[in-house]
Amino acid sequence: MEEKKNLDDLLDGLGIHEEEAPPAPVLEEKGAEETASAPQSPSEVVEHFLVGLLLYLDPSYSLDLRQEGERIHVEILGGDGGRIIGREGRTLKALETITNAVVAKHFGSSYRVNLDAAGYRKRQEDRARKRALEAADVVAATGEPLELPPMRPAERRIIHMTLKDHPHVTTHSVGQGEERHVVVLPRTDEVTGEEPAADEGEAPTEA
Structure with a gap:
């Protein structure tokens, strides 16, 4: 079906x-x-x-x-x-x-x-990485979580991977279906980043 x-x-x-x-x-x-x-x-x-x-x-x-x-x-x-x-x-x-x-x-x-x-997928990936880094700068400066707009699974995965080893912020996804989105928040000992799974049908260039 x-x-x-x-x-x-x-x-x-x-x-x-x-x-x-x-x-x-x-x-x-x-x-x-x-x-x-x-x-x-x-x-x-x-x-x-x-x-x-x-x-x-x-x-x-x-x-x-x-x-x-x-x-x-x-x-x-x-x-x-x-x-x-x-x-x-x-x-x-x-x-x-x-x-x-x-x-x-x-x-x-x-x-x-x-x-x-x-080059459509490549441009999408580049935009997602840029958005991830910009969000990380805001969160690191303010100390407050930042919710990103809803994204497709492949774009969320790029956000997670881009910030996975960031020294000051971490990420996780919230919401369901088309409303699912990434939250970037300050890194603490109690919070670890979400390990992104490969999303069906899409992955970074992968793209």
Whole structure:
């Protein structure tokens, strides 16, 4: 159900009717005779799937893809970056989720695709780090806790990681759902920073 919702979000964000969507890559069954055109590695599956989709949208899009162990980093370049990113990054997030589902279907869930477009995720990470350091300066100067606005899991994780070893402040998250946010507060012997867990679908560039 969640995968179906993400697919619907992706198609809506890209302005594609579901019946027009390009098909996911079909791999050969194990033991079948290999063909030169069939993708047989996780990175090839990612490239095959995304190139097919992007060519359908606009031939001016291109991919910069690299694999580091079980991490596959993909940057979508050219074309209309805003169309791929979507409002508040929702289309990019949906595309990343669907791409991960395609890879997991054939190779299991150990592989992780980190998708970015036009440097969007990198800019988000840089802004989160800057906000973390600015908040730390305020808390260190005033001695009072500071609540940051609600953020996505990946951005909260960046705040936690940026301030994890700060000598004067620590962090923890409060709230539920879309209202969940980070509180930066003075470091004491009784308070320790929240150890951030990897958030589903997103992590720093990871991005």
